[in-house]
Amino acid sequence: MNSLKNQTAAADISSPYMSRLARIERASRLTKKERLFRIAIEDRKPLGHSPGQFIMLSIPGYGEAPISISSPPDRKSVFEICVRAVGNLTNALHNLTKGDRLWIRGPYGKAFPVENLNGKDLLFIAGGIGLVPMRSLIKAVLAERLLYGRIHLLYGVKSPDEILFKDELSQWGQTGNINVSITIDKPHPEWKGHTGVVTTLISPLKIDEAKTAAVVVGPPIMYKYVIMSLGDKRISGHDIYVSLERRMKCGLGKCGHCQINSVYVCQEGPVFRLSDIRYLREAI
């Protein structure tokens, strides 16, 4: 480490790219493609995140990527991420086990404004791995369940074997007083539940539009249709929150990859109030 430090021309300036060492405490398989990692930061200082924020995670030599934080904002130095193996870094990450090292920086981005949700009926709508960042918010809400009215979670996945956090979903339903509805896109021999895209779960719902806030996280294609359905339910764009996925390389509002018109998603998002981005072309 010392020899490396000597190569640093200006040791007194802190590089925003410097990361913190962390270790995997537990790695478990959730589905064929997704694994859940419990990660402990080596310096024991809290991550200090809020629901909806992300970290930049790296394995030296394999690269760096933005990853949503999936655990509640409990001010600990241990946190959870759920990662789909889809690229170079995430495939390498899937090969790691307990005790292995990785590097993180962050948290970054704007979080879900939990204070705006207090006293409201909540409608959580997740598609696929959109449930990952939403889980952080759901757990925060459950910790103070009495502050909220009725809660629905509508969760759409492609097939039954892609359902994430199965045990937690039923737990949220039983002890958390959340109405959990799951749908799969196409009929499947092993699936006895609801079939169809996630919007088909919205139309039958009885919603008090005056006191409902909706939180939507899913693949890019999902937003347009879910937002149309929420419009049918007369939920105002002021009460709809979305988390937008974009390519990110720096997380610092510089590299340009996450830019939507004049907005840097890593700085002004990823969580947006829908009414704030209504006129932001290319957002939804």
Place this chain on the structure above:
Amino acid sequence: MEYRTLPKKRIASFVTGLLKEFKVYGPVKKDGFPMYGEITSPKDLYLLHTPTHLSPKQYLFPQKETLLRFKSGANPPPLSPSGGGQGEDIAPVVEAENQVLFGVHSCDIHALRLLDRVFAYGPPDANYLRRREKTAIIGVDCMPDKYCFCKSVNTTTADSGFDLFLHDIGSGFIVEIGTQKGKALLHKHTKSKKTTAKEIRKIVEFKNKKAELFVAKINAEASTLPLIYSGSYFSPVWEKIGKICYGCGSCNHVCPTCYCFDVRDEIKANLTEGERYRVWDACLLEDFAKVAGGHSFRKTRAERLRHRFNRKFQYQVDKFGGLFCVGCGRCIRTCLVNINIAEVTNELIEESNRRR
């Protein structure tokens, strides 16, 4: 405004003096083309010229720049995800040395001022800002070629953003003092004379003469361009130029205000050392806005061109203030299919006028 006069023959001794203290980069002639390069002797300098192919942004924001270095903790295991618990150490790298950018044109001075804002936005960028702090900028008057349109975007002259600015008046240079740092450099490395009113008039004469030489122009006030672009989102122009664009990203590469980058890792052949670096990226390239899983947010070249042009005339203007097109004409000169940002803008202006 403070001026000093430098006889032509003294410019060489001034540069020689600077070379003792700094790395000096300036316009040079290479293979018959004006380029930016390292100056090792005053003879290398090629002042008062038309624009260079690449902008001087490369000396503040290098095409490739190391951000972190990493090293495996012990002899085997090598750098690998399961590094056996020994693992690796990483350390930040912020490299900057004292340097002079000699002979920077007004358009590029404006561009660097915009980059200053960009890299200070959000969490400050240590690498750029540290280097910027150690850089002296000496500007010089230039002559437009047929692609320059700085006059249309108000960057023909710069009243700040430089330490010194050289105006060629034939017999010598009038040196405009921009900062105390610049003044100190001038006094330290050469002898200059008091500038006379007659000499100052020559700067005005040169400006007037230069103003008549522009061929390319934008047919609307610069301040109206963000609004014109905002109204042109659905213009057929994007599809038209998208059809001929190769999506090669050359325009991004040569643009003095394009600053997007990719961050990548590289491991040395010994497998125990490596680095994380950033490298210029281009929003015209197909993968630029593609996320893991394959969804691209700007699939077509038309969409990517629209994004780039709007960054110059609307998006970044909203964010940082000031047009991000400085009229240098580099993207026009370099485009393989002759997409001309001034002409495209004029088409949008015409459409906008018709809508009124």
